[in-house]
Amino acid sequence: xxxxxxxxxxxxxxxxxxxxxxxxxxxxxxxxxxxxxxxxxxxxxxxxxxxxxxxxxxxxxxxxxxxxxxxxxxxxxxxxxxxxxxxxxxxxxxxxxxxxxxxxxxxxxxxxxxxxxxxxxxxxxxxxxxxxxxxxxxxxxxxxxxxxxxxxxxxxxxxxxxxxxxxxxxxxxxxxxxxxxxxxxxxxxxxxxxxxxxxxxxxxxxxxxxxxxxxxxxxxxxxxxxxxxxxxxxxxxxxxxxxxxxxxxxxxxxxxxxxxxxxxxxxxxxxxxxxxxxxxxxxxxxxxxxxxxxxxxxxxxxxxxxxxxxxxxxxxxxxxxxxxxxxxxxxxxxxxxxxxxxxxxxxxxxxxxxxxxxxxxxxxxxxxxxxxxxxxxxxxxxxxxxxxxxxxxxxxxxxxxxxxxxxxxxxxxxxxxxxxxxxxxxxxxxxxxxxxxxxxxxxxxxxxxxxxxxxxxxxx
Numbered sequence: 001x002x003x004x005x006x007x008x009x010x011x012x013x014x015x016x017x018x019x020x021x022x023x024x025x026x027x028x029x030x031x032x033x034x035x036x037x038x039x040x041x042x043x044x045x046x047x048x049x050x051x052x053x054x055x056x057x058x059x060x061x062x063x064x065x066x067x068x069x070x071x072x073x074x075x076x077x078x079x080x081x082x083x084x085x086x087x088x089x090x091x092x093x094x095x096x097x098x099x100x101x102x103x104x105x106x107x108x109x110x111x112x113x114x115x116x117x118x119x120x121x122x123x124x125x126x127x128x129x130x131x132x133x134x135x136x137x138x139x140x141x142x143x144x145x146x147x148x149x150x151x152x153x154x155x156x157x158x159x160x161x162x163x164x165x166x167x168x169x170x171x172x173x174x175x176x177x178x179x180x181x182x183x184x185x186x187x188x189x190x191x192x193x194x195x196x197x198x199x200x201x202x203x204x205x206x207x208x209x210x211x212x213x214x215x216x217x218x219x220x221x222x223x224x225x226x227x228x229x230x231x232x233x234x235x236x237x238x239x240x241x242x243x244x245x246x247x248x249x250x251x252x253x254x255x256x257x258x259x260x261x262x263x264x265x266x267x268x269x270x271x272x273x274x275x276x277x278x279x280x281x282x283x284x285x286x287x288x289x290x291x292x293x294x295x296x297x298x299x300x301x302x303x304x305x306x307x308x309x310x311x312x313x314x315x316x317x318x319x320x321x322x323x324x325x326x327x328x329x330x331x332x333x334x335x336x337x338x339x340x341x342x343x344x345x346x347x348x349x350x351x352x353x354x355x356x357x358x359x360x361x362x363x364x365x366x367x368x369x370x371x372x373x374x375x376x377x378x379x380x381x382x383x384x385x386x387x388x389x390x391x392x393x394x395x396x397x398x399x400x401x402x403x404x405x406x407x408x409x410x411x412x413x414x415x416x417x418x419x420x421x422x423x424x425x426x427x428x429x430x431x432x433x434x435x436x437x438x439x440x441x442x443x444x445x446x447x448x449x450x451x452x453x454x455x456x457x458x459x460x
Contacts, residue, residue: 008194009187016183024176028169035164039157040129044118047131051116051150054087055135058097063140067098085152086123086130091137092145103149106132112145120154127154193221201228244412260287318349318390318457319383321358326381329366337375340366344383349390351459353437361433364426365394365453373398377450389439389456397450406443430455 057069088099092112106119112134121128130151137146200212211229260283267279326342333340362381369379373396382393401409408414412428430453434441439457446452 009191012187013184016187017180020176020179020183024169024172027172028165031168031172032161032165035161035168036157039160039164042160043129043152043157044131047118047129047150047152048116048133050085051087051131051133051148054089054098054150055133055146055148058089058137058146060137060139065097065139069098085150086128087148087150089149090147091139092147097146099149101151103128103130103151105149106130112136112147121151123151128152129154129157190218193217197221197225197228204232257290260290312354313352314355315350315352316355316358318351318353318358318392319344319346320348321355322349322362322381322383322392325359325362325366329363329370332367333370333379336370338370338373339378340370340381341379342381344381346383346385349383349385349459351390351457353457354433357433357436361430361455362392362394364430365455368426369394369396369398369451369453373450385459386456388459390459392455392457393452395446395450395452397446400445400449400451401443409443410441 054069057067059066059068086099086101086103088101088103089097090099091097101123103123104121106117114134114136117132119130119132121130128151130149133148133150135146135148137144197212197217204212211232212225217225263279263283267276267283270276270279322344323342326340330340366379366381373379377396377398379394379396382391382395384391384393409427410431412425431441434455434457437457439455441453441455444452444454
């Protein structure tokens with residue numbers, strides 16, 4: 001399933017601005033509650049002081065009470081404004097002494113004590129903040145409690161809370177906006193090297209082997225540039241290798257195809273059955289060489305590291321493969337007048353590998369020995385274990401290879417002897433397959449003369 005494309009800039013903006021918005025909301029909520037707390041504290045203190053002032057206006061005298069509550073003070077308390085107060089004073093013996101409204105008592109403050117209790121309630125459909133306070137008073141030698149209740153509308157409290165919230169949240173919002181602009185600017189500036197790299201890649205020609213270069217690139221973009229340069233280098237090497245391979249293959253195929261054409265032209269001119277038969281034999285030989293060359297080219301292409309992602313591997317017995325291939329090549333060795341043997345004391349050699357490529361590898365080694373050493377020589381295939389590696393050796397007692405040519409024999413289409421039916425791909429195929437299996441190959445001199453091809457393959 002295809003996933004939609006996303007922008008790094010958009011992702012960065014979201015992950016930076018969303019937390020800022022969340023912090024702003026959290027800060028606003030916290031500011032509002034802090035403002036509400038301190039507003040309640042101020043109003044509660046004001047209510048408490050007013051309630052105590054009202055209580056001081058009521059004094060016991062003889063068998064009754066004296067209420068020193070001037071009309072001016074009463075009008076001030078009952079003024080219809082944001083500071084409008086509701087109050088009520090009662091005695092524990094019953095009866096309202098003073099007040100302008102019937103205030104509901106607090107549920108948790110029905111019993112007299114010296115503690116002030118604050119609570120919220122509704123009076124005449126208006127939200128009120130009320131303080132409840134008891135004062136001890138002796139009337140006619142009898143201890144009683146004077147209950148003072150004073151309430152104020154919460155409108156002023158809410159107004160103060162909103163004002164404090166606005167005073168805090170507005171500058172905070174402006175600060176968040178400025179920070180958002182700085183974040184946006186910073187992201188654009190930070191991603192500018194990526195834009196330069198994009199333009200540099202777009203301007204870079206696929207035929208240009210030069211690496212990508214950026215001035216004053218940050219560390220992360222530098223790592224990306226290095227990875228791209230490595231990819232470009234590998235791609236250029238692969239393309240160059242494929243071009244050389246195609247050019248060499250075309251050159252090598254041109255010779256047998258030209259020979260086939262010449263032989264067919266000469267065959268068409270023959271007038272005798274014997275001459276025609278000889279020409280057709282040559283045509284058959286050239287066709288076999290062409291088929292062999294094509295098969296070698298296909299094997300080499302299949303063994304290329306870049307030809308497939310992940311070489312298929314299976315569990316196999318390398319000892320069994322060596323014995324079977326040696327047995328298959330014995331008739332060709334006998335026909336060439338050579339003695340081919342297999343020397344391995346391992347009953348089993350389990351490993352994971354590509355069976356077809358490994359068979360091609362060892363077939364090429366044995367066939368090369370049969371092809372290039374004189375009649376009457378001996379060839380031996382061996383299999384041993386050295387540490388974590390299987391060691392396969394194909395030894396012959398022919399003329400050997402000079403040290404100056406031991407590395408060149410692994411080059412494609414290189415042939416030390418221009419005679420014979422070889423196409424110069426056998427040892428190149430052997431090296432490619434060995435490297436695909438994470439192994440190594442080397443050529444050694446045999447004692448007293450000859451050549452040992454030594455292939456090391458990891459057991460695990």
